[in-house]
Amino acid sequence: MRRLAVFIASSHGNDPAYAGLAADVGAELARRGIGLVYGGGRSGLMGVVADSALKAGGEVIGVMPRSMIDREWAHHELTELHICETMHERKALMAEHADAFAALPGGLGTLEEIFEVWSWRQLGLHAKPVGLLDFGGFWTPLVDALRGITDAGFLPAATLDDLAVEPDLAALLTALDERVTGTAEPAHGPSFNQLRTSADVPDSTV
Template identity: 55%
Template sequence: MRICVFCGSATGTKPLYAAAAADLGKLLAKRGITLVYGGASVGTMGVIADAALEAGGEVIGVIPTSMTDRELAHQGLSELHVVGSMHERKAMMAELADGFLALPGGAGTLDELFEIWTWFQIGVHTKPIGIANIDGFYDPLIQMVDHMVAEGFIRAHYRDFITIDTDLEKLVSVLAG
């Protein structure tokens, strides 16, 4: 079982974001679930990878060539795939994963989350998707998505397909089936 985690190249303003990334990395390793992620050694990406590795887990990173220096590609992973573009990165992560989970992050995290969700809507995959709503981070986004449903731009069953929770154990259990 492999879960792709979308997260940031920064750690954010609250220590609890990095703590959640570390907890998730340890949890995945403890449950024998391989972490697939963006391949960086910085931000919550680096935190989750280091925590999973320290707990004995397998970690697969995927990073574009253009970001190997800027995001400091993690050199201690089980596997590191260097690809030509962000499009290739997202496609490879999707191919490698059995499910997807978004931690708090920035524009790249949202891009990855929305692309994988769109792919579900158009039938490219049926893999589970989760959002870790750490300290209410995603509350404004959830409100916007609910508004999109209410206004008829997203069908409710597409919104309901995404599992949203603050509890990492529950999210991993749902994603792992």
């Protein structure tokens, strides 16, 4: 795994332990030589994980829509900052640059991002593994809900089993590596460029 896309909160949350986790993840990815791909923000846990990886000498690639950059939400000290036009294009660009995806503690945005790339994997649009870092049981209620959805017949058991869920980063990276089956291009179906809503607008890098 060369690069991991991390979906994580743009706020700090109520427990300082979340910031500690984000810092540990950033530092450990850098130590292992795994590049960080994330949403490009400088605030909240997003900023913590990016700053920690950068401080440890790691590669950090951010992707952010122009409207958010105009609001001065971007982190401008990254290895690369890709500017796009839409939120959907943002996810597609992050997916292009990453070999796997992981959700750390976060809210609606984090949920929306991890579910979309997981859906893409289920549909065969890519072969890149997807996982949840279940720090302190943060994602356990969600996993329980997903089991209920599976029991109700709306989610294949194989799809749920394909989701890596681990309590710490080392175990999650191992589980993701075990699921890597060829991440350079989608297994079949459209490319990530075709998934963008603004495919005719090239991304820019600063």
